[in-house]
Amino acid sequence: MAEVVEVLVSGGAANPGPPLGPALGPLGVNVKAVVDEINKVTAEYKGIQVPVRIEVEADKSFTIKVGTPPTTALLKQEMKIEKGSADPGVQKVADITMEQVVSVAKMKRGDLLSYDLRSAVKEVLGTCLSLGITVEGKDPREVQRAVSSGEYDQMLSE
Numbered sequence: 001m002a003e004v005v006e007v008l009v010s011g012g013a014a015n016p017g018p019p020l021g022p023a024l025g026p027l028g029v030n031v032k033a034v035v036d037e038i039n040k041v042t043a044e045y046k047g048i049q050v051p052v053r054i055e056v057e058a059d060k061s062f063t064i065k066v067g068t069p070p071t072t073a074l075l076k077q078e079m080k081i082e083k084g085s086a087d088p089g090v091q092k093v094a095d096i097t098m099e100q101v102v103s104v105a106k107m108k109r110g111d112l113l114s115y116d117l118r119s120a121v122k123e124v125l126g127t128c129l130s131l132g133i134t135v136e137g138k139d140p141r142e143v144q145r146a147v148s149s150g151e152y153d154q155m156l157s158e
Contacts, residue, residue, distance in 0.1 A: 002055040002063075003027050009052050011045025011069075014038040027056045034062055041066050044107075048073050068111050071127045074104045085132025093132045098143070101125060101135060102155060117156050122147055 005023045014020060016031045020038075024031045034054060041064060042050050051067035068074075072084065079094040105112075105120040114120040122144050129140040136143075146152060 002057050005054045005056070007052055007054075008049045009038060009042065011042040011048050011050045012039050013046070014042070014052075024054065024056070027060075029056050029060050029062055034064070037062075037064055038066075045069060048077055068108055071104065071108055071124055072131060074107055075124070075127060075131060075133060078104060079133060084130065088130055088132035091132055092134050095134045095137060096128060097136055098152060098155060101128065101143075118147060118152075121152075121156060 005020075005027075007019045007023065009020070014035050016035050020035060021031055024034055038052055038054075042052065045068075048069045050069055053065040053067070055063045055065070057063075075096070076083070078100050079096055081094050083093075085091045085093045101121055101124050102117070105117060105124045108124065109117070109120050112120050112123050114123055125135065125140040125144045125147070128135060134140070147156070
């Protein structure tokens with residue numbers, strides 16, 4: 001039966017120190033190889049805490065599964081903001097492009113409840129609303145309606 005180690009690492013910047021080294025060392029696996037593989041598969045999440053699951057088999061082989069950061073973390077990284085608005089209905093903290101929304105939706109696609117890219121984009125727009133982020137100068141609810149009516153079909157074709 002495989003031993004499982006679950007940790008949060010900074011995307012693309014894992015190192016053999018805590019929490020990885022002490023957790024993997026007793027399992028007899030090559031810690032450097034695991035760290036290098038984690039850094040390779042989490043490079044796109046640079047600077048964000050990413051959930052990682054490492055399964056170590058009896059023969060010392062390992063499998064790495066990377067979760068995705070929360071949508072809020074991806075949006076804050078995309079917009080280079082520290083936090084969302086304290087009053088998102090009144091105070092706006094950033095303005096995102098529709099291309100950036102689609103990019104975040106594609107990153108989160110596997111973890112969202114959506115069946116298609118259109119629905120995933122609408123979920124991300126909902127998160128924009130709660131963070132106080134406008135979309136190309138518009139209220140995210142207005143953009144959600146535009147997505148539903150087909151205005152962004154060309155951009156959302158998969």
